[in-house]
Amino acid sequence: MSSGQWEVVGKSKKAQNGKVKNPKDDEKKPTKNGTKLEDIVPHSPIKSYYAGMEIDDTSKPPKEQKKGGEKKNKKQDKKSEPTKPKPKYIEDAVYEIDLTELASIITTNKVRFSNAPLVWLKEVANFLNSKIQIEIDDPTFSNYHPNYPLSAIPDDVKIILKKLLEDAGWQDDQLFFDITLTALANDMSRGQPAHGHRLLLQMLARDNPEFCVASIQKIISLRNSYQNRPPICLSLLWALGQGGVENFAVGFKVWNDVFLPLMELKNYSKYVITYLNILLDLHKDEKVTQEKYFAMLDMVNNKKNALSKDLSSDLTSQLFKLKEMYFKNSGNKLQVAFNQLMKKLPNQYLSGSNVDPYNEVILDSLIECLELDDSCNMTWRQLFHKCSKQSATLIEHINENWDRASPRLNMKSLKVTLMQYMEVCGDTLKGKKKDETVVKTKKICQGILDNMTTSTRKFPWLWASFFLLVGIAGLISYDVSRVNGNFPKSATGKLLNDLGILEQSQHAWRKTLSTSARGYLWLETNVPIYYATTVETCAPYAQLSKELVIVAGKKMGSLYGNMKDYVVEKTPVVVATIDQYAPGVIDTIQSYVVSGYTTIKKYSNDYYQVTLEYFKTKVFVGEWAPEILQNKTQLALNATRTHMSSYFHWFRKQVDLYSEIP
Structure with missing residues (x-):
């Protein structure tokens, strides 16, 4: 070793x-x-x-x-220590994003690729994808608020991303939106995380809704490519639908062009209807044109049988919302709409349970037309022969919903319409073969007319007959009341007795009362008809007069505008001329005017306060206090209303009584 x-x-x-x-x-x-x-x-x-x-x-x-x-x-x-669990929700993942790292990536790419904003955006999208690796079951986030998952991003991260999109510019943002839609589909097809794409697409669509419809044909082609892969296609639909959260027109176009063709497919029908529901709930005050409303009616009529019962019911319920939006801003010219709606009803008599929700929407729309545009009654009368079954259905619907429909309709015009329909029914029933629908509808019309008569008899407002009968009755009643009700002993009775015509006058009086009562009943029945006919005849001339007044008003407004422009143009010249020959005069006049206005304003306010205080402390006190005066006025109004109601009931009984005298 x-x-x-x-x-x-x-x-x-x-x-x-x-x-x-x-x-x-x-x-x-x-x-x-x-x-x-x-x-x-x-x-x-x-x-x-x-x-x-x-x-x-x-x-x-x-x-x-x-x-x-x-x-x-x-x-x-150290290796055997347990690793930190991955976040299960997007909220947890985005809060773990390091702001310093994100800012560093953006800064580095801006320096290296200063003229390529798409590179910045792609790098940030890849960074977000790597940080938010969450598995989701529902790509449309149907159980969350429409702002999710954008609402889950911390404000600091959101500020950085918005600043990056602003720096990239509008054109690059639009191009990046189209690119990211494709990238979202591609990454999902490869099983790679794509939540970064979702967040950026949602942010772009909310800030620029027009991006969702700028390349609608390319979007449709992309949808068709992934139509057989529901998770990817639903993700694309969700991203495109984000523009509609901010802009109703964009959302409705996307729904009509991209969503609607998928309605009959089992994997997409529920989300297509759900998105329409969200869209209509978010934009209740938006304007819906007649073209869009009628197109939706036709679409629902074609699709309702291809869907399940629950989905068909949900789709039809959206029609009620769309109807409210349409009539809220439709104006008062609805004759064409009434005509087309009447023809959308099936050419058969529907009553009671036979009226399905779809036809109920149409019937309610017809009532809306009659309420907002009284001339629709005339249009309806012109359609009696062409749409007799549809008219019978509408009359039945009005009768079934009388409590809800009667306050909204013009009773006089409706009365004329029903009476004319009864005439048509009478002509039809003259033949040998009687139509049961016509017979039933005639009875319904008579029932509605009886209801209308009962309601109008409580308050007869025919002023001519009222003043005539009240005047005569008042004079005679006063004369008779002085002798305790004995007519022969009254001055009127004695005069008639001296003339030898007391008995004849009493007979004539009874005859007059009887004739007047019958005449009053005739007027009550026929005056509305003649009035409606007169209105129909004079309506074009009245409209012409109205248009002439409008044109004259516009001409006067234009003349006033020209005069105003002339004065504004010449005022500096006049001021300069005056200042040239009399320097300082205009400034002096302005100072005097301002001083005078200030003085008048000050003294007016002082006198107003003094006067107000005087009335409060000296006049409106004791019996003249505002509270006491208000109570007395209310009592007087109530008493007057009670006496007038009692008199009208008595008067009506007298009319019915004398009308039966031969």
Whole structure:
């Protein structure tokens, strides 16, 4: 050992012939070129591990060998320590991201590739993918808030990423969005982590929703490529749908062009309907055009039978939301919409349980049209012969939902419509073969008219008849009341008796009351019809007058604008001319005006406060206190309302009584 030669510590290997191999023989054996091993390796003590065999310098004392053994044991103990468990949720993974490391990657790439922002973004995406290696079951995050997983990113990380996207620029961001969509699909197909792609896609789509529809044909092609791999395709749909969270128009276009073709596929139908539900809930106040609403009606009508019962019900429920959005901003010109909606109803009579949710949406839409645009009643009357079955269905729906529909509809126009439909029914029933639908609908119309008459009889507002009958009754009642109700002894009765026409006048009076009562009932029935006809006849002329007034108003506004522009243009010239010939005059006038305005404002406020305090302390006190006056006014209004209601009931009874006198 003192010669510094190497020695193998451990078990000796046996040769193939069973003899023990002597290491000294190897040391003395020359190499191929005649040199010896000791001539190449210097004589210095070293320690090494090779193939599980420990090679050490035997000249070292035992203590040093012991220390080396202890170091080996420590390394083995360190390896046997339990490793830190991987995070199971994205929230845990993103909070472990080292901000210094992320900033260093961004800075390094900006320096090395100063003119290549796409390289910066790709490197950051790869970094996030490596840090967020989480397995997820639902690629659409349906059980989370629509902002997830972007909402799980710490604010510090989010600020750094937003700053990076801003530095990259709008054009590179859009190109990176398209590239990342493809990268998301490719990485998922290879089983590699892709949550970094998801986060950046969500951030880009939220800040720039138009990215989701900028390359719609390429997106459709990418969707078709992975349509048979639901996890990847759902991830692409989720990423594209993020733009709709911020922009309804973008979301609806993506849904219509990318989502909708997948609705009938079992793996996608639920998410397609769920996304539409999220979209409509997030944008309740957005405007929906008539074209979009009707296209959705047609789509649901075509798809509802291809879906399961639950999914079909969910899809139809979205129509109710879309209907509310459409009519909220539709305006008051709905004749065309009413016409098209009426033709979307099936050409058969539907009643009660036969009305499915889809047709119920259409019927509610028709009622909305009648409520918002009264001229739809005229359009409806023109469709009686072409859409008799659909009209019967609508009348049945109004009758079944009378409590909900009656406050929304114009009773006078509806009454004219129903009476005209009854005339059509009457003409139909003149034939030998009677249609049961027509017979039933006629009875329903009569029932609605009876309900309307009952409700209107409580408050008769025909002013001409009211003033006539009240005036006559008031004068005679006052005269008769002075003699305790004895008409022959009243001044009117004595006069008629002296003239010899008391009996005839009493008969004439009864006849007048009877005729007036019947006339009142006739007016109550027919005036609304004639009024509606007059309105329909005069409506075009009224609309023309309205348009002329609008045009005249616009012309006046334009004239006013021209005059204002002229004054604004010439004012500096006038001011300069005045200042040239009378320097300082304008400034003096302005100072006087400002001083006068300030003085008037100050004294007006002071007098207002003094007057207000005077009325509070001197006038409105005691019996004139505001609370007492308010109570007395309310009592007076209630009493007046009660007396008027009682009188109207009495008056109605008198009309019914005298109308029966021959």
